[in-house]
Amino acid sequence: MADKTFECTIITPHGPIYTGRVESASIPAHDGEVGILQHRAPLVCKLGAGRLRFRSEAGLESWFIDGGFAHVRDDRLLVLTQEALRPEQINIADAWARLEHARQMIAVDEVSTRRRTQLETSARARLRVAHSRR
Known part of the structure; x- marks a missing residue:
């Protein structure tokens, strides 16, 4: 190698x-x-x-x-x-809480909509990587 x-x-x-x-x-x-x-x-x-x-x-x-x-x-x-x-360092309960928080954010303008999307994307990616260890 x-x-x-x-x-x-x-x-x-x-x-x-x-x-x-x-x-x-x-x-x-x-x-x-x-x-x-x-x-x-x-x-x-x-x-x-x-x-x-x-x-x-x-x-x-x-x-x-x-x-x-x-x-x-x-x-x-x-x-x-x-x-x-690393996948084993990710707290799955925390990742789900981050996703729920992002979903509950109220987007009133372009900046808040972009921030909500960014937080939701990050939480989903965190969950995907965490589940890859299984």
């Missing part, structure tokens, strides 16, 4: 939470998933809430990512995000 790998780093406001060599990655861009392999062309993209997946020596790993940015260059993937959680 070593000859087909690239470096992957996940950084939150609290600092780096993952650094390792991976063979492939799939990132949740704001407009769909983007696949990353070794020697990929340089890329900067906005991330949405969703599942970051990558294949490492340990096997297939999944993380919940709540927005941010990804940068690919020189066989390095850098993910900057507000929050990144």
Whole structure:
């Protein structure tokens, strides 16, 4: 696997939470998933809430990512995000509460409608990633 790998780093406001060599990655861009392999062309993209997946020596790993940015260059993937959680770190009851809170928000203008949609999308993605561990 070593000859087909690239470096992957996940950084939150609290600092780096993952650094390792991976063979492939799939990132949740704001407009769909983007696949990353070794020697990929340089890329900067906005991330949405969703599942970051990558294949490492340990096997297939999944993380919940709540927005941010990804940068690919020189066989390095850098993910900057507000929050990144492994499936086993997600509290399912809390995720359901977040979804219910988003559904109950009253949207009176474009900004509040966008915020409600963003919170609901994040809660749903959190639940999908949490259930992927089962």
